[in-house]
Amino acid sequence: MRNLLVFITFLSIVTMNAQDSKLLSPDTIVIGDVLTLGAPSGQAYQHIFFPRLNFIIKKGGTTNFKKLQGTKVVVTDKQATEGKTHITIKRKDGKKFLNSIAVVKVNLEAAAGAKEIL
Structure with missing residues (x-):
């Protein structure tokens, strides 16, 4: 018993956590969404x-790519070609990536x- x-x-805890997780898919991303940069996979992204x-x-x-981790970014453009989705992002605070x-x-x-992006 x-x-x-x-x-x-x-089982109930696993089910609750599975419902709370938000998956990032190309269909759900629209222009104006706010995303977060994750850790680089290696020395650079x-x-x-x-x-x-x-x-x-x-x-x-x-x-210094590690300083970018956790930065909020805004999606400014979305292009779907050849089974891949490319988005263009800029920083939410208006600054430049890596100061350039x-x-x-x-x-x-x-x-x-x-x-790399959450």
Whole structure:
């Protein structure tokens, strides 16, 4: 009887957590949505397309991608081509990414799968 009670409690908790989770899919994203940048997968973001580091440095920017983690961004454009969805994002606070880039393109499916964008 005790095992049954533990199992039912576990099942109800898992069900509640599954309903609360919000999945990021290309169909639910519209222009104006606010998203959050996650941790980079590696040294830099793989699916958020920043320019090469030498171009960022030439424009007077910084190359610390870890500072971007947790930054709120706004979707400004959405394009679906060849089974991929690319969105364009800018910072919600109006500042530039890495002090030199105003807008950035993102491969939505890959970035969401790698938890680079939440």
